[in-house]
Amino acid sequence: MINSKELKDFVSSVFIIKKDGKRERFDINKLARSLINSGVNYKDIDFIVNEIQKKVYNGMTTDELKENIYKILKKIDRDVAENYYRGIILRVRTSNNQFEPFDKEKIVKALVREANADINIAKKIADDVERELKKMNVRYLTAPLIREIVNYKLIEYGLEELRHNHTRVGIPVYDITRLIKCGNRENANLLHNPESIHKWVADEAMKQYALLKLFPKHIADAHLKGDIHLHDLEYAATRPVCLQHDLRPFFKYGLKVDGTGLHTSVSKPAKHPEVAIQHAAKVLMAAQTNMAGGQSIDEFNIWLAPYVRGLTYEKIKQLMQMFIYELNQMYVARGGQVIFSSINLELEVPDFLKDKPAIKGGEVVGTYEEYEEEARMILEALLDVMLEGDALGKPFLFPNFIVKLRENAFKNENYGLLIKIHQLSAKFGIPYFINMFPEWQKINTNAMGCRTRLSADWTGDAEKDTLRTGNMQWYSINLPRIAYEAKGDDDKLFEILNDKLELVKEALLIKHKITLERLYKDKILPFLTQKFDGEDYYRYEHTTKSIGFVGLNEMVKYHLGEELHEKEALKFGVKVIEYIREYTNKLKDETGLRWSVTQTPAESTAGRFARLDYKYYKEETLSVVRGDLNDINSLYYTNSSHVRVDAPITLSEKILVEEKFHPLCNGGHILHVWNIERRADPDVLLDLTKKISKRDIGFWTYTKNLTICENCRKGYGGLLDKCPNCGSESLAKYSRITGYLQNINNWNPAKKQELKDRKWWI
Structure with missing residues (x-):
């Protein structure tokens, strides 16, 4: 009988005849690896190897060897035996839900195509991945799994940049x-x-x-860490943000909602008021497929005025009702929501439009100066519709209802309209006001959503500066973190601020370049690039690139030990925002682009910055952050340059603080007068409006909290826990979040905490 040593010596001298006739020394290690790759359990390897060593002989063919191994494996595990005998056939479930045999050449091609890998490196990675896959006891692979293993191998080889480009x-x-x-x-x-x-x-x-x-890694990292916030990241690759519409091109040439007329039906210019109203709503609906943010129509009642001449007031009201319901029932915007829409309205025809041709049904029908009475009737009809609310008595949440107050606003002939506007404020807290009295508001100013703003301060041409253009994008800076890092040093603070401004500038220029490609190279935004009179509808060259900011109050509190409503902190806060404004002014000269500063609405950013700072700068954050420390999700910073919502000051003092920032924030600003329900008297509010209009406040709104009983359908001012009429606790509660009214059940925890903290102002 042969002993084990003799057997090993014999086996080591055995040669196997391959299919091509070549001789190859029998290798026990190679045999063991092939068994492992076939899925053989490790505990069975020694037994199989020993059995094969007893059967192998000099001159044995590979087929004979394979047949012997197969017979032994069948006694242990039939499935494994079949794997071995047929060879391992890896099958991959592809992205189009089909099964295909594994092909490592696809890995090679993908690495070369997607990551610009060297062909030899790609082949080496593919070989490694194939070996790894064969070791796995997986009958069917998936493309994502293979990609993960490829990326793992890229990291293993130190090829991080290739992994970055190849990742899923x-x-x-x-x-x-x-x-x-x-x-x-x-x-x-x-x-x-x-x-x-x-x-x-x-x-x-x-x-x-x-x-x-x-975005390059340093910008992406700055966003992820919370130094800055890249808003609307989901749309960064595809579309700009806000747009201020002009209805005249559509009333003159008709409507192509896809921008080309090739995929949807094309309408001739609206001849009848009902069609004009539908076209106005459809412009907002169509444009939101090309835009990421708010859709607004400036001079809404001016453009429609020619269409209602000769109609009764009741008919005009019915038309306005149709428009309001269209915007609140077109449940078709991105992700199943109504369109985030605004309309800017006038009490009078503004000077820059008085001599402009009035358009109706594709024809000129005089000038807009001739239709001032019709414009006023449209405004009044809209007010009556908004005051009634919907069938259940709820407020219409859209469009944002924006009224411009020009030099003749408070004349006696406007009193009736102004009272109705303030009745709407008193009942639902809906209207917003643009104060056109300050000189810095120029010929025309409008708003497109929460506060994004356009003014005739770019070329001086009111139409080019404020119509058919908008905000390309805004990105925001975390101001409190700058204070934490500066550690009380003024020079260091402005040095860090400048670094963050450079980051945001770079990010906005990247978005600018991307948007140009989408508009004019890839041509995927056809509604915006459709032409009227040889000119693109969207005046992209006049769009704003805006730098926003969050937490000025917390910045000055940490840096100086005072809050924004205190004297020294206010002076320093103004200095900070002046620095940002001067920075954007320089960028205009350097780039030829339109740069601005905006108060960031910060619906989610105020909470995100606070949570990240609590994580990375916990000790510093504790002295300034707002919210409940036992609930991290409730933490928040004060929006932009507002005083904190429960600051121990009067409304007049709040106005004196916040008016310092409105002229500086030329990309958007707002004054919030919270919680007016205790004294929601139209005459009181009108008197307050007159006083505010004398200040440097450019845009403001009165917020009334509301509770609607879902049982008896009655509505009440304030945020109640029980219906006073029927006692039901099934209630819908509404308030303004940043810049629009919405049911508070839909708010994030940080904004809910802010709502609890808001002070009664009047």
């Missing part, structure tokens, strides 16, 4: 399940429904794409 974006299964069950609270206008779930999933993929592909 997506969202974990757990997170999708959570979205389906619980929804998301980043945008209060986005309700929990099947469409919003799809949007949130798509948004996450596009956000990852933007951070991986569009």
